Amino acid sequence: MVDNVVLLGGGGCCCCLFVIFVAIMLALGFKKVESSQWALQYDWWSESVKEDPLTQAGLHFVGIGNYLLTFPATSKYCYFRNFDNSFQPDDDDVFMPPLNVRTSDGLKVTLELEFVYRLQMAKLRDLYMLVGDSGYRNTLVHVASAAISAHATNFSAQAFYGDRGDVQGAFQAALAKELDRVLYITVVSFQLQPAHFPKLYAAAIVETQEMKQDIQVAEQENKTKVIQKQTQLYSARQLAHQIIIKAEGEAQQTLVQNQADVAQFKYRQQVLAEGYSKALNFFSSQGQDAVPNFLSYLKVEALKAHGGSQKTVKLTPVV
Known part of the structure; x- marks a missing residue:
C-alpha cells in the first residue's frame, strides 16, 4: 500500500512538472511588438526569415526558439x-x-x-x-x-x-x-x-554681400531720383500744357472780341452810310443843290457830336 502511494505521488509531481514546462515553453514562444515597431520573424529551426513583416502591435506567437527582428515603424x-x-x-x-x-x-x-x-x-x-x-x-x-x-x-x-x-x-x-x-x-x-x-573666402563673401547691399541701395536711390525727376518733368509738362491752353483761350477770346468789334463797326458804318444816303436823297428831293446842303448837314451833326468838348468850330453860314 505504501509503495502504491509513493508511485501515485511521484506520478503527480511529474505531471505538474510537465505542465509547468509546457507553460514555460509556450510563454517563451510569445514575443511582443511595440506600437512604434515593425518586426520580421526569424525561424531558429530553419535559420530563415519569413517574408511578411509583423506590423500590428501586441503579443505574437512565433514558436519556441524563434525570435523577432525589430525595425522602427516611424520616421x-x-x-x-x-x-x-x-x-x-x-x-x-x-x-x-x-x-x-x-x-x-x-x-x-x-x-x-x-x-x-x-x-x-x-x-x-x-x-x-x-x-x-x-x-x-x-x-x-x-x-x-x-x-x-x-x-x-x-x-x-x-x-x-x-x-x-x-x-x-x-x-x-x-x-x-x-x-x-x-x-x-x-x-x-x-x-x-x-x-x-574657409576664413578668407568667408570674409570675401561678407564683403561681397555688403557690396551687393550697397549696390541695391544705390539702385534704389537712383530709382527714387528718376521717379522724382519724372514727377518734376510731368509737373512741368502739365504746367506748360495749362499755359498753352490759357494762351489759346486768351487768343480765341481776343479773336472773337475783334471779330465782334469789326462786325459792330461794319454794322455801324453800314447804318451811317444808309442814313447819309437817305439824307442825300432828301436834299436832292428838295430841288436844290444837294451836295452843299448835305455837307452843311454833316457839319451840324459834327457840332452836335462835339458839343461837350469846349472846342470852337468855324462854320460857313448857310445861304
Missing part, C-alpha cells in the same frame, strides 16, 4: 551636424559630424544638413538580407555622404550661399534616389543648413 532623423550639450538625441536617430565636400571650382566647404527617412515596410526582408537588422544605419551614412559629396561638385561655391534652395533641391532628389535604390529607404524631407567656408 527617423539622420544628422550631419554639430550639436551642443543641451540637445537630447533619439537612440534610433543617426548622428554624424558635418560633411566636408568640394565645389565645382575646387573650394573645400563644410556642410551641415539633416534629413528625415522612413523604412519601406514591404522591403524589410530585402533590407535585412542586405545589411542585417541594424547595419542599415552605417550603410545609410555611407550612401548619404557619398551622394552629397558627388553632387556637391555640380555647384560652385557661390551657389552654396547665393542659390542654396537649388542646391538643397538637387541634394534631396539625389539622396532620395540613392537610398531608395540601395537600401529601400524613403527620404521624407531634407534640410540644408548654411555652408561653412
Whole structure:
C-alpha cells in the first residue's frame, strides 16, 4: 500500500512538472511588438526569415526558439551636424559630424544638413538580407555622404550661399534616389543648413554681400531720383500744357472780341452810310443843290457830336 502511494505521488509531481514546462515553453514562444515597431520573424529551426513583416502591435506567437527582428515603424532623423550639450538625441536617430565636400571650382566647404527617412515596410526582408537588422544605419551614412559629396561638385561655391534652395533641391532628389535604390529607404524631407567656408573666402563673401547691399541701395536711390525727376518733368509738362491752353483761350477770346468789334463797326458804318444816303436823297428831293446842303448837314451833326468838348468850330453860314 505504501509503495502504491509513493508511485501515485511521484506520478503527480511529474505531471505538474510537465505542465509547468509546457507553460514555460509556450510563454517563451510569445514575443511582443511595440506600437512604434515593425518586426520580421526569424525561424531558429530553419535559420530563415519569413517574408511578411509583423506590423500590428501586441503579443505574437512565433514558436519556441524563434525570435523577432525589430525595425522602427516611424520616421527617423539622420544628422550631419554639430550639436551642443543641451540637445537630447533619439537612440534610433543617426548622428554624424558635418560633411566636408568640394565645389565645382575646387573650394573645400563644410556642410551641415539633416534629413528625415522612413523604412519601406514591404522591403524589410530585402533590407535585412542586405545589411542585417541594424547595419542599415552605417550603410545609410555611407550612401548619404557619398551622394552629397558627388553632387556637391555640380555647384560652385557661390551657389552654396547665393542659390542654396537649388542646391538643397538637387541634394534631396539625389539622396532620395540613392537610398531608395540601395537600401529601400524613403527620404521624407531634407534640410540644408548654411555652408561653412574657409576664413578668407568667408570674409570675401561678407564683403561681397555688403557690396551687393550697397549696390541695391544705390539702385534704389537712383530709382527714387528718376521717379522724382519724372514727377518734376510731368509737373512741368502739365504746367506748360495749362499755359498753352490759357494762351489759346486768351487768343480765341481776343479773336472773337475783334471779330465782334469789326462786325459792330461794319454794322455801324453800314447804318451811317444808309442814313447819309437817305439824307442825300432828301436834299436832292428838295430841288436844290444837294451836295452843299448835305455837307452843311454833316457839319451840324459834327457840332452836335462835339458839343461837350469846349472846342470852337468855324462854320460857313448857310445861304
